[in-house]
Amino acid sequence: MTVGSGFELEKITTLLEGLEETIIFKLIDRAQFRHNSVVYVPGRSGFAGAAQQSLFSLRLRNQEEMDSRFGRFCVAEERPFCTRLPKPKRTVTLPPTGLFVENINAVNLGEKILEAYLGLVPKICRKGDDGHYGSSVEHDVYALQALARRIHYGSLYVAESKFLHDRQRYTKLILAKDAKGLISLLTRPSVEDMIVERIRGKVDFPQARVNPTSRHVIDPAVVHKFYRDSVIPLTKRGEVLYLLNRTLDQV
Amino acid sequence: MTVGSGFELEKITTLLEGLEETIIFKLIDRAQFRHNSVVYVPGRSGFAGAAQQSLFSLRLRNQEEMDSRFGRFCVAEERPFCTRLPKPKRTVTLPPTGLFVENINAVNLGEKILEAYLGLVPKICRKGDDGHYGSSVEHDVYALQALARRIHYGSLYVAESKFLHDRQRYTKLILAKDAKGLISLLTRPSVEDMIVERIRGKVDFPQARVNPTSRHVIDPAVVHKFYRDSVIPLTKRGEVLYLLNRTLDQV
Numbered sequence: 001m002t003v004g005s006g007f008e009l010e011k012i013t014t015l016l017e018g019l020e021e022t023i024i025f026k027l028i029d030r031a032q033f034r035h036n037s038v039v040y041v042p043g044r045s046g047f048a049g050a051a052q053q054s055l056f057s058l059r060l061r062n063q064e065e066m067d068s069r070f071g072r073f074c075v076a077e078e079r080p081f082c083t084r085l086p087k088p089k090r091t092v093t094l095p096p097t098g099l100f101v102e103n104i105n106a107v108n109l110g111e112k113i114l115e116a117y118l119g120l121v122p123k124i125c126r127k128g129d130d131g132h133y134g135s136s137v138e139h140d141v142y143a144l145q146a147l148a149r150r151i152h153y154g155s156l157y158v159a160e161s162k163f164l165h166d167r168q169r170y171t172k173l174i175l176a177k178d179a180k181g182l183i184s185l186l187t188r189p190s191v192e193d194m195i196v197e198r199i200r201g202k203v204d205f206p207q208a209r210v211n212p213t214s215r216h217v218i219d220p221a222v223v224h225k226f227y228r229d230s231v232i233p234l235t236k237r238g239e240v241l242y243l244l245n246r247t248l249d250q251v
Numbered sequence: 252m253t254v255g256s257g258f259e260l261e262k263i264t265t266l267l268e269g270l271e272e273t274i275i276f277k278l279i280d281r282a283q284f285r286h287n288s289v290v291y292v293p294g295r296s297g298f299a300g301a302a303q304q305s306l307f308s309l310r311l312r313n314q315e316e317m318d319s320r321f322g323r324f325c326v327a328e329e330r331p332f333c334t335r336l337p338k339p340k341r342t343v344t345l346p347p348t349g350l351f352v353e354n355i356n357a358v359n360l361g362e363k364i365l366e367a368y369l370g371l372v373p374k375i376c377r378k379g380d381d382g383h384y385g386s387s388v389e390h391d392v393y394a395l396q397a398l399a400r401r402i403h404y405g406s407l408y409v410a411e412s413k414f415l416h417d418r419q420r421y422t423k424l425i426l427a428k429d430a431k432g433l434i435s436l437l438t439r440p441s442v443e444d445m446i447v448e449r450i451r452g453k454v455d456f457p458q459a460r461v462n463p464t465s466r467h468v469i470d471p472a473v474v475h476k477f478y479r480d481s482v483i484p485l486t487k488r489g490e491v492l493y494l495l496n497r498t499l500d501q502v
Binding site for chain 2: 046
């Protein structure tokens with residue numbers, strides 16, 4: 001059993017760890033604006049003729065259309081939230097992923113990530129409305145993209161790495177379409193505990209020198225809970241999706 | 252001498268202080284990618300037909316075109332880097348700024364901010380090329396926008412506040428078009444020292460729990476120097492621009 005050079009689990013988890021600060025920074029930045037709940041209400045965007053959309057959904061689509069033209073979604077772990085996006089205008093040359101999946105979009109947790117994130121926003125932001133609608137949705141999109149990158153990267157690369165390290169047992173479960181068995185095989189409670197504990201400290205530290213009259217401080221326990229109840233379970237759900245869609249003949 | 256309710260200097264400097272973390276987070280996030288100098292080279296964007304542009308300049312323009320449609324530049328302190336941007340598609344209702352300037356774009360330090368920022372990038376990023384061109388320019392744009400907001404907010408609101416607190420002396424210097432005299436009157440070395448010292452600690456802390464194998468750590472001294480040699484002087488330059496363009500008949 002040989003393991004592809006890009007699939008040392010340690011290398012992958014180190015990359016995931018590095019994304020934690022990015023996610024935390026973006027959540028803290030979003031929390032500098034109030035909840036501004038009107039930005040999530042369809043038809044209240046202020047855009048003429050956008051009766052079905054909220055300012056948030058318009059921003060997300062516009063950002064992803066631009067990103068798509070720049071080639072963002074050519075990258076395996078960059079899965080979009082929107083569908084029907086324009087083709088890249090740029091030639092993107094990437095090294096082979098080493099992943100074995102015919103349709104990378106089979107592993108797209110966008111809808112669930114969005115739902116979880118929108119539930120988090122009122123827990124990190126102060127209540128009410130400060131009029132900074134544009135900034136709020138701008139930072140929403142950045143935070144969502146950072147979360148999606150982390151969750152999809154984990155879904156794809158952690159799953160492939162685990163598969164390569166225990167090909168026989170995974171193959172059996174994949175052939176039996178046994179999602180429950182797969183979840184159980186890939187779950188490592190001690191690793192999960194370690195990650196969510198690390199998160200807590202990482203939220204605390206960047207805020208340690210903050211002047212609370214100039215910055216809204218977010219509660220590390222909220223982000224800790226979000227990682228435990230959303231980021232980790234969604235990543236595992238993505239791992240199962242990847243494995244169930246993994247092509248077994250190309251090993 | 253009455254001072255407008257939005258112009259208590261303390262309130263303004265508190266807001267500026269709150270932007271420091273945002274700037275620092277965005278610089279640290281950019282530094283997770285290598286310098287990737289090719290993204291700044293005209294004609295090397297990978298976009299068909301873009302012989303005159305770099306990937307960076309294309310990204311900046313595309314971002315600002317989207318932002319302009321969303322109404323970003325209706326906000327006084329959001330001054331764009333690009334010209335000939337599309338009109339907003341959204342109705343943006345803002346409270347009066349309390350500023351007295353006919354053409355807000357007379358206070359646009361974009362070109363100088365860009366120059367200073369591009370000089371900073373190789374000092375915070377590791378040398379070389381990691382292929383993450385899209386992410387690099389994406390984070391360049393976010394960092395630039397955060398810097399521009401801080402510098403323009405300071406230029407406009409700090410200047411107006413100082414003017415209101417010492418109307419006579421400022422009016423005399425404005426009428427004499429005495430830029431040197433204005434710089435001297437608005438400079439407070441002890442405040443500047445306090446800000447740049449605070450920055451040093453703010454760069455250190457968010458990186459305190461970082462695993463250096465998963466995150467590139469940036470040197471607080473570099474950001475400290477950047478604040479001292481670029482952010483502060485550019486803000487003061489903007490204050491002078493604002494004052495020289497301030498309409499004196501509407502006081």
